[in-house]
Amino acid sequence: METRQLNAEQSLQLKSLSEQLHNVNPEQLEKLLLKMIEIAHTIEKNTSKNLRQFN
Numbered sequence: 001m002e003t004r005q006l007n008a009e010q011s012l013q014l015k016s017l018s019e020q021l022h023n024v025n026p027e028q029l030e031k032l033l034l035k036m037i038e039i040a041h042t043i044e045k046n047t048s049k050n051l052r053q054f055n
């Protein structure tokens with residue numbers, strides 16, 4: 001799958017998770033934040049990989 005499409009999907013997941021942050025208890029908050037960090041890391045990794053392909 002194309003990096004841009006993967007990143008767009010991951011960004012939508014991040015947006016959805018960030019909207020859930022408003023009504024969570026501390027245990028849920030920790031899980032949500034860890035998932036958001038994981039998704040952001042995946043976007044960063046995909047982008048780096050894509051940039052290396054063009055260099």
